[in-house]
Each structure stands twice: as C-alpha cells, then as structure tokens.
Amino acid sequence: MTTDTTVEPTAAPRPVGDGRTTRRSPLRRLLGRPEMGALVGAAAVYVLFSVVAPTFRQLDSLSTVLYQASTLGIMGIAVALLMIGGEFDLSAGVAVTASALTASMFAFQLTLNVWAGVLVALVLSLAVGALNGVLLVRTGLPSFLITLATFLMLQGLNLAVTKAITGNVATNSIRDMEGFEQARSVFAATLTIGDTQLRITVLWWLGFAALATWVLLRTRYGNWVFAVGGNAESARAVGVPVAFVRISLFMTVGLAAWFVGMHQLFAFNTVQSNGGIGNELLYIAAAVIGGCLLTGGYGSIIGPAIGAFLFGMANQGIVYANWDPDWFMFFLGAMLLLAVLLNLWVRRQATRR
Amino acid sequence: MAPVIELRAVGKSYGNIHALHGVDLTVEPGRVGCVLGDNGAGKSTLIKIISGLHRHTTGEFLIDGQPVRLSSPREALDRGIATVYQDLATVTLMPVWRNFFLGSELTCGRWPFQSLDIPRMRRIADTELRAMGIVLDDLDQPVGSLSGGQRQSVAIARAIHFGARVLILDEPTAALGVKQSGVVLRYVAAARERGLGVVFITHNPHHAYLVGDHFTVLRLGAVELSADRSAVDLDQLTHQMAGGAELDELRHELQGESAP
Numbered sequence: 001m002t003t004d005t006t007v008e009p010t011a012a013p014r015p016v017g018d019g020r021t022t023r024r025s026p027l028r029r030l031l032g033r034p035e036m037g038a039l040v041g042a043a044a045v046y047v048l049f050s051v052v053a054p055t056f057r058q059l060d061s062l063s064t065v066l067y068q069a070s071t072l073g074i075m076g077i078a079v080a081l082l083m084i085g086g087e088f089d090l091s092a093g094v095a096v097t098a099s100a101l102t103a104s105m106f107a108f109q110l111t112l113n114v115w116a117g118v119l120v121a122l123v124l125s126l127a128v129g130a131l132n133g134v135l136l137v138r139t140g141l142p143s144f145l146i147t148l149a150t151f152l153m154l155q156g157l158n159l160a161v162t163k164a165i166t167g168n169v170a171t172n173s174i175r176d177m178e179g180f181e182q183a184r185s186v187f188a189a190t191l192t193i194g195d196t197q198l199r200i201t202v203l204w205w206l207g208f209a210a211l212a213t214w215v216l217l218r219t220r221y222g223n224w225v226f227a228v229g230g231n232a233e234s235a236r237a238v239g240v241p242v243a244f245v246r247i248s249l250f251m252t253v254g255l256a257a258w259f260v261g262m263h264q265l266f267a268f269n270t271v272q273s274n275g276g277i278g279n280e281l282l283y284i285a286a287a288v289i290g291g292c293l294l295t296g297g298y299g300s301i302i303g304p305a306i307g308a309f310l311f312g313m314a315n316q317g318i319v320y321a322n323w324d325p326d327w328f329m330f331f332l333g334a335m336l337l338l339a340v341l342l343n344l345w346v347r348r349q350a351t352r353r
Numbered sequence: 354m355a356p357v358i359e360l361r362a363v364g365k366s367y368g369n370i371h372a373l374h375g376v377d378l379t380v381e382p383g384r385v386g387c388v389l390g391d392n393g394a395g396k397s398t399l400i401k402i403i404s405g406l407h408r409h410t411t412g413e414f415l416i417d418g419q420p421v422r423l424s425s426p427r428e429a430l431d432r433g434i435a436t437v438y439q440d441l442a443t444v445t446l447m448p449v450w451r452n453f454f455l456g457s458e459l460t461c462g463r464w465p466f467q468s469l470d471i472p473r474m475r476r477i478a479d480t481e482l483r484a485m486g487i488v489l490d491d492l493d494q495p496v497g498s499l500s501g502g503q504r505q506s507v508a509i510a511r512a513i514h515f516g517a518r519v520l521i522l523d524e525p526t527a528a529l530g531v532k533q534s535g536v537v538l539r540y541v542a543a544a545r546e547r548g549l550g551v552v553f554i555t556h557n558p559h560h561a562y563l564v565g566d567h568f569t570v571l572r573l574g575a576v577e578l579s580a581d582r583s584a585v586d587l588d589q590l591t592h593q594m595a596g597g598a599e600l601d602e603l604r605h606e607l608q609g610e611s612a613p
Contacts, residue, residue, distance in 0.1 A: 218469050218471075219468055219469060220469065222469075223454075223458055226451070227444045227447065227456075230445065230446045230447055231443075231445070234444055234455075235456070237406070237426050237436065237438060238426070238430075238455050239457065240455065240456045293446075297446045297447070
C-alpha cells in the first residue's frame with residue numbers, strides 16, 4: 001500500500017513553526033551518538049597504557065589487542081543487535097563452547113571430514129537460537145529467564161555429553177583429520193603483514209561489523225530491530241513482524257556463537273567442555289560500554305566494536321604494564337561503570353535543548 | 354454512500370467477561386463517526402476489533418460488504434484501515450522520518466542489496482508533514498522530542514499518506530492541551546474533506562460535537578445512544594456521556610435527601 005503521490009489536504013492548516021524545534025548544534029549531535037562514550041573511554045585507556053607500558057605502543061601489541069577484541073567483538077555484534085531489539089541472551093557464552101564441542105565430537109567420532117562437523121554445529125547453533133526466540137515469543141516471558149534456563153541446560157549438556165562420549169572433560173584433537181587445514185585457514189588463519197602477525201578473526205570481525213552496521217541503518221530489517229526494541233506494541237500495530245524479528249535476532253546470536261566456536265576449535269584443536277561460562281556477561285558489557293541501551297531501541301554496532309577493543313586493550317595492557325592480571329576483572333568493572341555514567345551524562349547533554 | 358465498515362451486533366468476550374455485546378456501527382467515506390463512552394465502556398475493545406488486534410467473538414464484521422475476521426493489524430492496514438493509538442503508536446527514540454515509514458519502508462535495489470531509500474523517505478515525510486502544518490528543521494530528531502499534538506499529527510499524516518480509507522483515532526485529544534487539541538481536530542476535519550471515513554474515539558463530547566457527523570455512546574459494553582448530528586445537540590450528548598438516566602436518578606436521590 002505504498003502510494004508515492006503526495007496529496008494536498010484540502011483544508012491544509014497553515015504551517016507554523018512554533019520555535020520549539022530548532023536544529024541541534026552539530027557538536028550536540030555528535031555528542032549524542034551512542035558510541036561517543038566508548039570512543040572517549042578507548043582514547044583514555046590507550047593513552048594510559050601507552051604511558052605506563054612502552055611496549056604497548058608497538059604494532060605487535062596492537063595486533064594482539066585486536067585479536068583479543070575480535071573474538072569478543074564478533075559475539076558483541078550479535079549481542080548488540082539483540083540488545084537494540086530489546087532482549088538479551090545469557091546462553092551466548094556457553095553456546096560458543098556447545099558449537100565447538102558438537103563440531104569436534106561429531107567429526108571425530110564418525111571419522112568424517114571436519115566440514116561435516118562444522119555444518120552440524122551450524123545447524124545446532126541456529127536451532128538453539130531459534131529455540132530461545134520461539135520460547136520467548138510464545139510465552140512472553142522475559143528473555144532473562146528463558147536464556148538463563150538455556151544457559152544452565154547447555155552448560156550441563158556440554159559437560160555431560162562430552163564426558164559420556166569421550167570419557168574426558170575435553171575433546172580429542174582433530175588436528176590430523178581431513179579438511180582441518182582448510183577449515184583452519186577460514187576460521188583461524190594467521191596472516192603475516194610486513195613483520196606483524198594478524199589473526200584472520202580481526203578481518204572477519206571488521207567485515208561483520210560493517211555488514212551489521214549496514215543492515216541496522218540501511219535496511220528495512222534494521223529499522224524493524226530499532227522499532228521492536230523501542231516499542232514492540234507500536235511496531236506490531238504498524239505491521240512490523242515482531243515475532244520474526246525477535247526469533248531471527250536470537251538466531252543471529254547462534255550464528256555468531258557458531259563462528260567463534262569454530263575459531264576456538266581450529267585455533268586450539270581441542271575444546272574444554274566447561275569453557276565459555278561467564279563470557280555472556282562480557283558480551284553484554286561490551287555492548288553497554290558501546291552505548292547500547294539495556295532496555296532496547298537505541299545503540300549502534302560501532303559502539304560495541306569500540307567496547308570490545310577497550311576490553312582487548314585492558315586485557316593486554318595489564319600484561320604489558322606488568323600489573324597483576326588478577327586486577328583485570330576489577331579494571332573491567334570500573335570501566336563498565338565509568339562508561340555507563342559517561343554515556344548517561346553525554347546523552348543528557350545532547351538531548352537538552 | 355456505501356459504508357466501508359459495518360459492524361452488526363458485534364460482541365467480544367475475554368473468557369467469561371463480556372467486554373462488548375451487540376454493537377452496531379457503520380463507517381462511511383467522508384463522515385466522522387464519534388464513539389463516546391466513559392472509562393471501561395468498551396471503546397478500546399471496539400477499536401481493537403476494527404484494527405485487527407483482537408477478533409470479535411459474536412456478530413458480523415463487514416468490510417465493503419464482505420464479512421471478515423481480521424487476524425493482524427497488517428491485514429487491516431492492507432484493507433485501508435489505519436489506526437492512530439492513544440499511546441501514539443510512535444517509537445519515541447527513533448527519528449521522525451523512520452517513524453513515518455515504519456513498517457512500510459521504501460527501498461531501492463534488489464535483494465540482498467536492497468537498502469532503504471533514505472533521501473526519498475525524508476523528502477516525502479517532510480512534504481506530508483508540511484501539508485499537515487508541521488514544520489520540522491530536523492527530521493532526524495527523535496519523535497520523543499516532539500510535542501504531543503505534533504506526535505499525533507505525525508501518526509495521522511502517516512496513515513493518510515499510506516492510503517488509508519478509514520482512520521481510527523483512539524482518544525487523540527485525551528492527553529493534549531486546548532491548543533494542541535485544536536490542531537488535531539483540524540486534521541480530523543481535513544481527513545474527512547479528503548473523503549476518509551473517520552472513527553473518532555473520545556470521552557470529550559465537546560471535541561466530538563465540533564467535528565462529528567454521527568454519535569455512538571457506549572456504556573458497559575453496549576450501545577446506549579446512536580444518533581446523527583441532526584438528531585442530537587451538544588447538551589443531550591453531554592448529558593448522555595455524563596451518565597444520562599443514571600444521573601437523573603442520582604440527582605433525584607441526592608436532592609430528595611437534602612430537601613427539608
């Protein structure tokens with residue numbers, strides 16, 4: 001029903017600007033962007049570690065930081081999209097491990113080409129996402145409860161099934177299996193650029209971030225994600241397929257979990273069955289540091305990417321600065337608090353007219 | 354003129370609660386039908402049926418003479434029935450132009466490279482809003498930063514642009530001041546002049562009488578009064594709204610007691 005013709009109303013009221021909708025200043029508009037807080041924070045942390053740890057400034061260090069950021073960042077993109085859509089997923093951390101375990105055990109036990117395991121893991125990851133989404137849409141329960149249940153179930157399955165099949169808490173190495181090298185070059189290659197080693201996940205991360213930004217800002221689907229997170233009832237009333245958007249967002253998290261799971265499998269050859277627990281909160285932290293609103297309807301993809309980069313800098317910076325790594329979590333928590341406060345302040349400044 | 358929408362003895366029950374029963378209503382092009390009623394009279398249930406959010410449980414619902422059972426708001430929209438809700442049906446954090454085209458976005462290019470046609474959407478939104486008398490310097494400002502009347506007008510302009518034949522307005526003036534209400538009532542009149550059938554839900558008989566051609570008063574889920582403008586005046590309407598016969602009885606009782 002899209003009519004392009006502009007029909008003039010016959011009783012058109014006289015256009016009046018009542019002087020209350022003046023244009024916001026460019027500076028205010030810039031400050032009002034969701035990723036501003038994270039950007040300022042990232043700059044501050046970069047300067048801090050550059051001063052206290054001279055090795056932090058080297059290109060190799062940057063490459064390590066980027067690698068740290070990339071695996072968190074790929075999940076961060078999907079989690080941020082979901083958060084903008086108004087939900088979150090506590091099962092995202094163990095879903096990564098579940099995917100890697102599935103691929104590894106399926107291929108090893110049946111002595112198949114590793115790509116078969118990769119495909120089965122993809123199907124499983126999407127199915128877990130779809131299950132979360134369908135349960136949420138059908139029951140109307142908060143995503144916290146639904147995904148907490150999935151989180152606990154997956155955590156148990158990871159341990160129990162791995163032990164039942166391999167008799168061990170880790171999977172067997174799939175290093176010498178057919179297709180391993182090929183799969184490794186896709187998910188876990190190391191590229192040499194000049195004298196610097198760069199992990200391929202960094203490129204995937206940047207590529208996925210660019211794609212997700214385009215989808216979010218330039219497609220109908222992206223518009224729907226914002227609307228579903230902002231006001232699901234209104235979105236439904238104007239014809240947005242709310243259930244489809246929600247289920248597909250959870251499946252996107254599943255897709256990202258599959259990708260990161262495959263990276264871990266082909267980077268380390270084996271998978272520990274208790275891995276990934278607690279990571280879901282890091283993904284959420286990255287998205288929130290990046291300016292995504294926990295209640296949905298607001299955010300960007302660049303913000304969480306900067307959030308993941310901040311995480312990588314803090315993680316590696318502490319090592320380069322010879323600080324006790326035990327302090328890392330404290331540092332991360334303080335960073336999250338500061339970022340949230342900064343975001344709040346920046347938004348208040350920007351929306352004040 | 355032939356009615357676009359016709360309800361015949363329509364009722365709606367939620368379990369054993371009868372929210373609405375035996376309601377007749379017709380919506381004709383170029384006429385404003387006002388539905389009045391106190392809180393809990395069934396006004397909201399009635400529009401939810403017409404706009405496809407809920408299904409009726411008894412009676413008949415006809416669009417262009419065909420009996421229908423709408424299963425989603427999308428279906429109602431496709432048949433030209435657009436609803437502007439009390440809570441404004443806008444997403445406050447989203448820019449004005451994104452709100453204007455929400456659910457009916459214009460795109461260019463072919464899938465998978467299909468992307469939003471942003472310049473065209475901004476241009477059309479600006480033109481349509483200007484036609485409604487809303488001049489915004491910045492279409493990127495969030496809808497939440499507009500005034501209540503402006504937000505209603507954005508929603509009405511959107512409905513008209515997307516080819517609505519019937520416009521359902523749910524308490525459009527309830528949260529507005531006198532001046533803002535005037536702005537919205539002008540758009541109701543403008544919509545009627547453009548040949549749209551309007552269902553104007555309100556509990557304010559003064560606003561209803563300014564623009565209405567037909568008045569339906571609901572009370573406890575049933576029609577209490579259904580009359581054309583020629584058959585009723587503002588005093589009668591106000592009286593009906595205020596409780597009618599019940600109020601007479603109450604007055605009798607109270608005055609009887611206070612009399613010496």
